[in-house]
Amino acid sequence: MSLTVAPIADPDAPLARRNPVAKLGAALLFSMMLVLTLDPLTPALALAVELAVVPLFGLRYPALARRAWPLALAGAGVLVTMVLFAADRAGTTLLALGPFDITTGVLGTALALVLRVFAVALPGVIVFATTDPTDLADALVQNAKAPPRFAIGALATFRMLPLLGAEWQMLTLARRARGVDAGRNPVARLRLFAATTFALLVGAIRRGTRLAVAMDARGFDSGAPRTYARRQVFRGADAALLAGAAAVAGAILAISVVTGVFRPIIG
Structure with missing residues (x-):
């Protein structure tokens, strides 16, 4: 069992050197949209965007995978739980395991939840992998x-x-x-x-x-x-990071609505 909290990113990367509060706020803004819908397209698009900007934070994908490996365990747990205990088993039956019928509806719901787990948690992993904890505490006091x-x-x-x-x-x-x-x-x-x-x-x-x-x-x-x-100085580029995160999140939600797959969590 090994735990590490030291940043593992290149500190000179364009987004790694942004204000810690700006990075944390951008992660929260980007993740908030994922709690508004249950469809699998929104978290899939969000996850694609998150993985695409990883190099801008000065991170290498193997290093990020080593830091984010608990997400794989969480995703596997969600998948197994949904497959075994889902109440709604609509759709075509793919495999019958006694009382547990694995259907297309069950797999679709499980996939959407697994993608949400990854898409919601990965921004936080990226932020803490690129931010010194002392700088984050200083920025929270001074800027937030x-x-x-x-x-x-x-x-x-x-x-x-x-x-x-x-x-x-x-x-x-x-x-x-x-x-x-x-x-x-x-x-x-x-x-x-x-x-x-x-x-x-x-x-x-x-x-x-x-x-x-x-x-x-x-x-x-x-x-x-x-x-x-x-x-800790909050600059214009930090405000642009927050605005960019909100704009991309809004664009992803708009794509889900236009394609007709948007499933609001309330209503």
């Missing part, structure tokens, strides 16, 4: 006027994520050194996973409590005006 307590606390939490991976490995090795090994027994492996997860959770809570006390002791919640060591 976020409360410093929230921004600095979120930064501290984000910085501690890699420690979870290291602690997981330490717990696993410690249990193995004590002779606690599940072997090939799936039930024992599941019990060992649950026990290790609980130990990791307890350690994370204790570390978070100590960090909160230490931050309060150093005056992070004093209420006094704070100064900034790193200025």
Whole structure:
């Protein structure tokens, strides 16, 4: 189990050097349209646009795939759940597995949901893969006027994520050194996973409590005006990025409406 939060993009790429708040806002604007419709065309077009602009963020596709691999697990989980437990099984039956009839309607709905998972989550992955967490916290406070307590606390939490991976490995090795090994027994492996997860959770809570006390002791919640060591400037190009994201999102929705596949989530 390995977690990393460091940016992996070329910092000189055209979109990678944009203001962190602008990148985060563009990702939110672009993803918002995907919660308005259930059709598969909208997320498919959105995903195509997202993959097309990856080089502009200074990212290589293999590096992005290594950072976004949990999305594949989430998509597989959604696909299996929909195929097995979908209530609406309209359409032509493709495969009959006892009580589970896999139909064209089930596969279409599952495909639309999987595409939405990828299309909604990928912009966030791109933003955090191209943004230093400290710059993001500074920009949230300076440009988005976020409360410093929230921004600095979120930064501290984000910085501690890699420690979870290291602690997981330490717990696993410690249990193995004590002779606690599940072997090939799936039930024992599941019990060992649950026990290790609980130990990791307890350690994370204790570390978070100590960090909160230490931050309060150093005056992070004093209420006094704070100064900034790193200025984050919001330029015209950053506003253009937000406008461009909104325009592309609107164009994709318009294409779905014109082609007649638009399925509003409400109504």
